[in-house]
Amino acid sequence: MSVQNSTPHVFDATTAGFEEDVLRRSLEVPVLVDFWAEWCGPCKTLGPILEKLAGEFHGAFLLAKVDTEKEPQIAGAFQIRSIPTVFLVKDGQIVDGFQGALAEGQVRQFLQHHGIAPAEPADEAPAKAAPLDPQAEVARLREAVAAEPDKDELRLDLALALLQTGAPAEAERLLDALPANLATDDRAVKARARLGFAALLADAPPPAALEAAIAADPGDLRARHLLGVHRIVGNDPEGGLEQFLEMLQRDRSFEDGLPRRALIDAFRIVEDAELVGRYRRRMASLLLV
Structure with missing residues (x-):
């Protein structure tokens, strides 16, 4: 079941290269670490699912395969008691995991729970648009909201534009008024994080x-x-x-x-x-x- 070089997003992890290939790379992209063995029946069910999703997600996460028979030191360090066992490593730390051969839908839910979504294929990534003038964008969106006051997506866009122009108070009011489905939108979550930064400057020196x-x-x-x-x-x-x-x-x-x-x-x-x-x-x- 070795997958070395079968895809750029799936690789065989080794003791010698674990720090570089898993821990260091997890600072840039989440890494799923799959502990398996040739004799393990459930591993043969789960492994192809993980490899399929790694290819489908186009590098949104990496899949590190650890053969527990060949790499007992890694298995010991992670205190593996049964296989298959999968850990999610982000920013150099284990953040979650699961045991057993989950169904594909359950693995997708696990990834979604941690904010991991399919990325654009490298050869199909859209070209970068020219940067917008923040003040002009705020003016445009104010007009759009006035024309369609019931369109909540426009209010979110306006909140994001206001944050770019240094108007956190108005942006926060707009975010607070968003319906639940938009309040959890990735853009809204990022906007809240940006507001947190802005709050640190309330009494800060210039x-x-x-x-x-x-x-x-x-x-x-x-x-x-x-x-x-x-x-x-x-x-x-x-x-x-x-x-x-x-x-x-x-x-x-x-x-x-x-x-x-x-x-x-x-x-x-x-x-x-x-x-x-x-x-x-x-x-x-x-x-x-």
Whole structure:
């Protein structure tokens, strides 16, 4: 049942490469770790389902296959007592798992529960649209909402546009008024995360004052954190990520792991996938040394 090289999203995990291939890569994309063996009947039922979904999801998650007969050290580290056993690893940590040969529908529900949805095939990814002027987009959406006041999707779009222009109070009112089906929309969830960042700035000094504090004391991590939040909220995501990364490099344990938490929260907000991937890799290189 070896699957090495059968698809770019499925691979055989080994003891020697586990840290790089599973833990480090899980900082960029979720990894399902499937513990199996040739003699295991249920494994032969579950394995093809997992491999099928890994291909269908086009890299939204990776599937690491661990042959417990060949890799007993990995099985021991995960305290495997029965197979098949599957663990989900994200950001270098186990977040969930299941035992036994689930049906395909149940595996899909497991992935959906953790926010894992099929990605676009690499050769069919849509071209990036030219960035919109935030103020012009707010004006356009206000007119659209006035023309169709009962269309809740337009209100969500307006809330997102308002966040881009630094109007969190009005955006929050719009989000609070959304019906339940839209309140759990991925865009609404991201908007709530962005509001959380904005709330941190309620009594914060302005960016210029924070920059002066950092110039006087580069180790002032509280100032770096607030400046990073200013940058993220103010549409300078790379500037914000750079401040959080500098915090991680200087003291990863600051305020009970705030640098890492700030980076992870920012990754949920920043829309530029290439930028997020680059900073995830830089974060991984610091955490895994």
